[in-house]
Amino acid sequence: MRLLHTMLRVGDLEKSIQFYTDVLGMKLLRRKDYPKGEFTLAFLGYGDEENNTVLELTYNWGVSSYDLGEGYGHIAIEVDDVYQAADAVKAAGGKIIREAGPMNAGTTIIAFAEDPDGYQIEFIGADHERS
Structure with missing residues (x-):
């Protein structure tokens, strides 16, 4: 087994991609829209998905914010x-x-x-x- 990715739901996909690429130096590895499900996935990381754990950003169309709750750490x-x-x-x-x-x-x-x-x-x- 191996850890593939961590998923975060985001309210503004473009702003989040900009942060993780321009501010944290990750690379956008792939991005895909899912019109039937009304969501977009973007995968970012410091290396390819075959050899590295990456970050999955999920944008649910029309949702601009989430309650992060108290269980999430960092x-x-x-x-x-x-x-x-x-x-x-x-x-x-x-x-x-x-x-x-x-x-x-x-x-x-x-x-x-x-x-x-x-x-x-x-x-x-x-x-x-x-x-």
Whole structure:
């Protein structure tokens, strides 16, 4: 078995694709409209789907927002330098909701960004602790 993708429902597909490509540096791998179901799927990632886990953005036509609920946590992205990644997000017009620095219960350096729909993205340095 292998993890294929994580799906997020989005209210503005173009804005979300722009965020994940221009701000986070992912590539749009494929996109398809499903007129009978009135939805569009877009798959994005840092590598091809054959060898990498990717992100699936689902846009249900006519739905502009979702209640994220309290069960969702975040997507984690490994970066070489958390401080630099957070600065790059800000420079690209993205929103940082937790500045880079040590996590509150350890020494691992983290930062959090927020996508256009309010989903949180955690940046973790490549040298992070695995517990």
